[in-house]
Amino acid sequence: MPNKATIFLQYYAGLIYIFLYFPIALVVLFSFNSGNYSAEIQGFSLRWYGETWRDPFVLEALGNSIFIAVTSATLSTVIGTLAALALQNVHGWLRNLYDGLIYIAIIIPGIVIGIATLIFFVQFFGWLNPMLQAQFGPSAPRLNLGLPTIIAAHTLFTMSIVIVIVRARIAGMDRSLIEASNDLYATPMNTFWQVTLPQLFPAIIAGFLLALTFSFDDFIVAFFVAGPNTTLPIYVFSSIRRGVTPKINAIATVTLIVSLAFLFTVQYLLTRSSERGPGNSGTVSSDNQASRV
Amino acid sequence: MSLPTFLLLAPATLWYLLLLVAPLVIVAVFSFGARAPEGGYAPAFTFEQYSNLPTRITPFINTLKLASLGTFFGVLIAYPLAYFLATRATARLKSILVALIIVPFWTSFLIRTYAWVTIMSSRGIPAILIRLGLVNELVLLNTPFAIVLGIVYNYLPLMTFPIYVSLERLDKRLLEASKDLGANQLGTFLQITLPLSASGLVTGSMLVFILLMGEYLIPALLGGGKIFFVGNALVDLFLQSRNWPFGSAVAMALNFIMLIIVSLYLWLTARLSGEQRQAVSLL
Numbered sequence: 277m278p279n280k281a282t283i284f285l286q287y288y289a290g291l292i293y294i295f296l297y298f299p300i301a302l303v304v305l306f307s308f309n310s311g312n313y314s315a316e317i318q319g320f321s322l323r324w325y326g327e328t329w330r331d332p333f334v335l336e337a338l339g340n341s342i343f344i345a346v347t348s349a350t351l352s353t354v355i356g357t358l359a360a361l362a363l364q365n366v367h368g369w370l371r372n373l374y375d376g377l378i379y380i381a382i383i384i385p386g387i388v389i390g391i392a393t394l395i396f397f398v399q400f401f402g403w404l405n406p407m408l409q410a411q412f413g414p415s416a417p418r419l420n421l422g423l424p425t426i427i428a429a430h431t432l433f434t435m436s437i438v439i440v441i442v443r444a445r446i447a448g449m450d451r452s453l454i455e456a457s458n459d460l461y462a463t464p465m466n467t468f469w470q471v472t473l474p475q476l477f478p479a480i481i482a483g484f485l486l487a488l489t490f491s492f493d494d495f496i497v498a499f500f501v502a503g504p505n506t507t508l509p510i511y512v513f514s515s516i517r518r519g520v521t522p523k524i525n526a527i528a529t530v531t532l533i534v535s536l537a538f539l540f541t542v543q544y545l546l547t548r549s550s551e552r553g554p555g556n557s558g559t560v561s562s563d564n565q566a567s568r569v
Numbered sequence: 570m571s572l573p574t575f576l577l578l579a580p581a582t583l584w585y586l587l588l589l590v591a592p593l594v595i596v597a598v599f600s601f602g603a604r605a606p607e608g609g610y611a612p613a614f615t616f617e618q619y620s621n622l623p624t625r626i627t628p629f630i631n632t633l634k635l636a637s638l639g640t641f642f643g644v645l646i647a648y649p650l651a652y653f654l655a656t657r658a659t660a661r662l663k664s665i666l667v668a669l670i671i672v673p674f675w676t677s678f679l680i681r682t683y684a685w686v687t688i689m690s691s692r693g694i695p696a697i698l699i700r701l702g703l704v705n706e707l708v709l710l711n712t713p714f715a716i717v718l719g720i721v722y723n724y725l726p727l728m729t730f731p732i733y734v735s736l737e738r739l740d741k742r743l744l745e746a747s748k749d750l751g752a753n754q755l756g757t758f759l760q761i762t763l764p765l766s767a768s769g770l771v772t773g774s775m776l777v778f779i780l781l782m783g784e785y786l787i788p789a790l791l792g793g794g795k796i797f798f799v800g801n802a803l804v805d806l807f808l809q810s811r812n813w814p815f816g817s818a819v820a821m822a823l824n825f826i827m828l829i830i831v832s833l834y835l836w837l838t839a840r841l842s843g844e845q846r847q848a849v850s851l852l
Contacts, residue, residue: 299684362577385783392592
């Protein structure tokens with residue numbers, strides 16, 4: 277028989293879950309609205325999905341966002357995994373220095389990263405462009421803010437996430453398998469490809485998908501370093517400022533579904549790998565936690 | 570460091586140096602510079618930008634005030650939820666319920682904030698309440714209330730999770746001991762549960778507060794651009810008026826405030842863990 281406090285807490289938790297999900301559910305609901313006004317349901321239709329899909333500005337922004345997300349997630353997965361492997365052999369003050377950089381990159385507000393990278397790239401290009409001109413003449417390429425600068429800035433944050441996740445998996449890895457492989461005269465390279473990498477694989481994929489989600493959803497960093505380009509969040513932000521259109525609901529719904537699909541895959545990969553292996557790689561939540569504390 | 574380790578670390582090191590360390594150093598240098606006539610930066614060494622900081626004091630005050638309010642209400646709302654998850658939820662439900670708290674955090678921040686724009690706009694909740702005859706007139710959007718609500722909503726997962734973790738780790742035998750020694754539920758809560766979950770409370774609050782220092786989207790969308798946070802001032806200074814040296818000084822002031830918060834956090838957690846060890850050893 278639950279006591280009064282328990283019953284109260286149950287109702288309270290129920291209300292909080294409604295509070296958390298009601299706004300999101302409303303956006304999804306209104307994306308199927310056939311009417312023009314985004315606050316009154318007039319009937320079910322896929323009209324806004326159709327209009328969104330035919331909007332060349334949306335398609336351009338979507339294309340940019342996908343390109344940025346895939347490139348920066350790939351870069352950060354490779355760089356982050358290599359760094360996580362190497363950091364096993366780094367100790368003392370140097371290790372503390374890297375830990376500090378990793379956590380600063382994760383916890384620093386996006387706006388500071390945005391500003392700092394904006395200034396950096398503008399200064400750097402301002403110094404490099406005249407040199408390129410002098411070297412290759414007027415036909416030399418002029419470097420400017422654009423998709424590559426967004427990718428570089430996103431990679432700073434996402435590779436740090438990958439390092440934290442992969443490192444957690446390395447810590448939980450079964451070392452006896454590596455020793456066994458060495459005892460059986462496998463070369464270090466063979467051990468890496470046949471023993472270490474398969475064990476790390478779920479964490480690497482999880483890191484890749486989280487990087488993809490982050491990059492795809494980021495607004496503030498891209499806002500600073502995008503130059504003349506738009507990404508999907510920048511497009512959504514400026515449409516909201518111009519006045520809410522039902523198209524935003526359709527874009528938001530698709531974005532939510534994609535993020536959720538990635539998130540569930542990550543969760544599945546991380547829990548499955550921790551169930552199979554004797555170590556515990558942790559779930560998304562605890563890794564996220566570890567990375568932010 | 571061996572050669573292979575060095576090579577494996579090289580790309581990450583390059584990234585941290587070029588995109589974290591160097592940019593932050595440049596911001597520091599710029600903050601002592603002068604503004605070029607066409608906007609941007611002109612080399613100089615002056616404290617002029619810092620002495621001009623008081624002209625932009627309002628965004629700092631807004632940020633600190635509303636971030637404190639948001640963090641305070643966030644704690645009030647998150648704590649009972651975390652307490653429920655850690656102590657009352659059945660094991661089978663627990664993992665699902667905890668995951669449901671985390672999920673919104675990994676969906677687009679922009680979209681979660683946007684959702685409230687529609688809800689609080691004149692066609693949303695105000696219209697419903699006016700039609701029901703509960704109020705004659707109500708403006709929600711573009712008010713400090715909307716900003717605080719946006720803060721509580723968006724950061725609730727981040728606030729709840731550390732509190733939940735600290736409550737989950739709490740040694741349940743201590744609760745039984747307290748009960749056996751004749752303490753009632755409230756006494757047990759105040760003397761055992763709350764002090765031992767203080768580390769989670771501090772972690773959650775500090776995380777939220779630090780991220781709020783750089784908040785831009787919530788005041789921009791829910792405050793209608795009327796209530797400026799430091800983040801909005803920075804966007805204005807860097808992207809609109811292109812006053813980079815002054816913007817850099819504002820950014821440095823922001824970094825300084827965050828440094829104070831982090832130091833406070835480290836000091837508090839060190840103290841708390843010491844006290845907790847003491848409390849447990851006393852028992």
